[in-house]
Amino acid sequence: MIEFVALPAMNLSAHPLWLVGFRPFFSLAFLSGLSLPVLWALMFAGVLAPPAASFSPTQWHAHEMFFGFGWAVMGGFLLTATKNWVQIRGYHGPILMTLVAAWLFERVGMACGGAWPPALFWFSNTVFLGSIVALLLWTLVRYRKQDSFRDNYFFLLVLPAFVAAKVLMLDPAHFHTGVTVALGLFRVAFLVMLERTLTQFMKGAFQVDLLRHPMLDNPIKLLALSLVFLDAMPKAMAGALLVTLAFLLAARIALWKPHLAMRRLELAIMYLGQIAIVAQLLTEFVALHRAPAWVGSVSVHLFTFGVIGLIVPAMLIRISKGHTGRKVVFDAGDRLVLWIMIAAFVVRIVLPQLAPAAYTAWIGLSAAGWFACFAILGWRYIPFLLQPRVDGKVH
Structure with missing residues (x-):
């Protein structure tokens, strides 16, 4: 007679991937970072048909880079950082699995282009962001007495506003x-x-x-917070705030010993990201007063390429190594991806001004840079995120 031996059920929620927020969401950031820009470049070149949508391909692209890729990074970072700021265990297991499922559900809804019934589409588009914002706010509010940072009230103001930004971005009348x-x-x-x-x-x-x-620090953050409402301001007020913030940031960068940082690429790239913020503020100021002479949406891409594109890879490397128990040292492969992103920034922002006739080619090349950067990062670091910590700690 054959005897069947019952094997212990595998507890999927105990897998290393679901122990800390950065593990699943940085994995999603690697995958979306290599795919979303390429999909957009193919749509822009007419090779790939965009979704038959109630919103434009440009709306899809902007939404997916901010709320697909951007919030995979932001979600992973904040789920990990907030637990450290207030010294608690943090969200893990089934809660993380549910958040990932909601993020994927949103990507499917966006890929369908709003062809779903309105109620289902808007549910798919708000369940992830609404849930993760609520969880982060609960952590910061409930444990505020043990919070390591007094200025985390900025996150209490900023996080709910992301939901409003998402809704506005999907409305053609309020996309800008x-x-x-x-x-x-x-x-x-x-x-x-x-x-x-x-x-x-x-x-x-x-x-x-x-x-x-x-x-110095508080005015910088308060000015940045006020500029969230740039579109609702009178031109004179908006211009004054843009220039003031750009000046204060430039002054602080000069005081933050950039001559030392430029000796180490992993630090230099964070200073370049700050300089890109200054440049983006000044381009916004110029655009307030005259029609821009440059080619393409330079102001937006100074931020998406120059800030998010340059800083995020270095951040993902540091956290993926340090929070899995490895020594945070940038090796040749890490430096390579940072140089790739610097090159992609030049291709996307600078070269179109020099050769505007090849604009479609520059978009394709810069998207290829994102693909190469995040493909290499995913190949190298997703295995780290799927494995236990090497130092023996649980999480």
Whole structure:
């Protein structure tokens, strides 16, 4: 007689992938980073038909880069960082699995181009962002007394506003405002993150203390927060705030010892990202007063390529190594992907101004740069995210 031996059921939620927020969401960031820009380049060149949608291909592209790729990065970072800020275990297991399923559900809904019944489409488009924002806010509010950072109230203001930006971006009548709001919100998040991380990185690399003073740091963040509402401001007020923030940021960059940072590519690229914020603010100021002479949406892509594109790969490398118990050292492969993104930035922003007739080719080449960068990162680091920590710690 054959005897069947019952094997213990595998607890999928205990797999390393579901132990900390950065593991599944950085995996999604690698995959979306290599695919979404390529899909857009193929659509722009007429090779791939865009979804038959109630919104334009440009709306799809902007939404997917901000709320697909961008929020895979942001979600993974904040789910991991907030638990460390307030010293708790953090969301894991079934909650993370549900959030990932909601993120994937949103991508399917966007790929269908809004052809679903309106109620289903809007559910697919808000369930992920609404859920993760609610969870992050709950963490910051419930454990506020043990929060390591007093200025996390910026996240209490910024995170709910992302939902409004998403809704505006999918409305053809308010698309430009939605992009402006989303970009402004990401700008605030990056400025807060850079304040906290660069001081640590420069201290560790060069044993120097970067200037941190509330009289400089707080106005920078408050100005950035106010510029989320740039589209609703009178022209004179908007121009004054843009120039003031650009000046304060440029002054702080000059005080933050850039001559040292430029010796190390992994630090230099974060300074280049800050310089891109300054450049983006100044291009917005110019656009307020006269029709831009440049080719393409330079202001938006100064941020998406110059800030998100340059800073995010270095951030993903640091967290994927450090939070899996590995030593955070940028090897030749890591430096290669950073150089690829710098090249993609030049191709997307600079070359179209020099040879505008080849604009479609520059979009294709810059998308190829994103593909190469995130394909290499995914190939190298997704295995780290699927494995237990090498230092023996659980999470």
